[in-house]
Amino acid sequence: MTRDAAVLHLGAERTALTHGGGGDDDEVMLAPGWLIIGRKHLSRTPLHAIDIEQAIDTIEDALMQVPNDVRGLALSGSDPVLRNIARIAGLNDEASTLPRDVVEKTFERMVAIPLGRPSSQDPMPADMNFVASLLLLREIMHHLGFPSITLSGAASGHRDELAWAQGK
Secondary structure: OOOOEEEEEEOOOEEEEEEOOOOHHHEEEEEEOHHHHHHHHOOOOOOOHHHHHHHHHHHHHHHOOOOHHHOOOEEEEOOHHHHHHHHHOOOOOOOOEEEHHHHHHHHHHHHHOOOOOOHHHOOOOOOHHHHHHHHHHHHHHHHOOOOEEEEOOOOOOHHHHOHHHHOO
C-alpha cells in the first residue's frame, strides 16, 4: 500500500481506515460499525426519517475526529458489504469501482421510503444492517473527500456472506 492509498474496513463493530504502510499506527478508527449504528438508531420498523438523521449525526460526529492526512486518498475495500451496496446500486458483480455519485443516488433511493415513497416502487432493502452500511459508506465518502472506492477481492461467493443484508 502506498502513502496515497487507503483501505476501508466496514465492519460490524467498527469502521476503520488503514493507510500508508498498513501497520497498527496507520489504522484510523472512523466510526462505529454497521451493527452498532443499526442497533442504536435503525432498529425501528418501519424506519423513520428521524432514525436516519440520528444515525447520520453519530457518524458525522465520529468523522470530525479523523485526521486530515487521510482525506481524499485513493480508497479501496474488500468487505462483502461493499459488493452488496454496489449490486443494490445497480452495478454488476464485475464492477471494480463504486463512484460516490452512485452511492449518493442509492442513499436518495433509500431515504425516499421513510419520507413517504411506497416501498413497492423500489426493491431497496430496509433492514438496519444494510441501511447502516450504506449510511457509513456515504458519509465517509462525502465528508472525507473520496470520489470513489475500488472494490477489491473476488465478487463470487459474496451472496452467502451477506445473508444478513438480504434478510436470510
